[in-house]
Amino acid sequence: YLQKVKDKGTLVVGTSADYPPYEFTVKQSGKTNYVGLDIEIAKKFAKNLGVKLEIKNMNFDSLLVALETHKVDAVISGMNPTPERQKSVDFSNIYYRGKQYMLINKKDAALYKNIHSFKNKT
Template sequence: MKKGLFLSLLLVLSIVLAACGGSTTGTGTSEKKVLKMATSADYPPFEFIDTANGSDEIIGFDVDLAKALAEKAGYTIEVQDIDFNSLIPALQSNQVDLVLAGMTPTEDRKKSVDFTDIYYTAKHMIVSLEGSSISKIEDLEGKTLGVQLGSIQEEEAEKIAENVDVKIENRNRIPDLVQEMKANRFDAAIIEDTVAKGYFEKDKDLTGFTLADGEEGEAGSAIAFPKGSEYTEQFNKALNEMKENGELEALIVKWFGGE
């Protein structure tokens, strides 16, 4: 009797375990593991809040890319909005699993986090108010140049300052730079060209010029992970698959009009 009850319990237990399947990190019928992605949602069209539709959803090229890559790797994505200069510390403290924020994998950043291959390359622009007569680097002499705190543009601004007497000030977010120009506290700002063009379309008071070859390097964007993260290789494999099958190009056309 006891033996029969014991066998029955074993049978029930085996059925329950079989129904549970694998871990939540698997694919198929198992629940997918949720990865926390951090971004700085002030960088359209890479990442921004969808205020046009009256929501607080974060959308953009980086968000679509993250979701596509996660799907291929067997995960789902939860997006968090964090100031750009706090993104790497969030990775280092394991508050988030990955960062997609138009981030350039500089040698200094590589000391703190791991990066995938480059997924998008852009150039830098000097943005100013219409009628400012700033049309070349030399015109920044004696002016104040704004940059986003913690961004690759900070480094580019320092390079400019080596040859031109310009005062550099930083702010947390791109809209802050624009507002400082409109308040006449900044004469110009250095912003990635794709992002700057989005502002030009919405604000006719802004103008700018792309830094010429030799004045700056191209700003390539990559996905950042904590040092030694198992996800880096998985996402890099998925990224290269998207490059080869045309999916990445399709996203670029969707968000950048094919540029």
């Protein structure tokens, strides 16, 4: 399949550009540009293959169908490899694992030790 992409000279990547900082749009002098971490990865990918990159923007829910029907060559869209999705498509290795935290005020630290501390508190 990679040879096919090379032959046609363009890698078509599907994304749903509504998910900063992974993929989103910026308007520059009337032109819409796709930016974000995933877009940078897609650019590198195309560059390494020696082909042009074409981003196809669509609803997140349409991405897997677009891939299965070959409307796009690949998908990059901050998508987690769930067992359900893995039934129909082949995920790459994980390239980013988010570390996100919830914050509370320091003075409340003793009050909220863990998730169970949030029970019956108003």
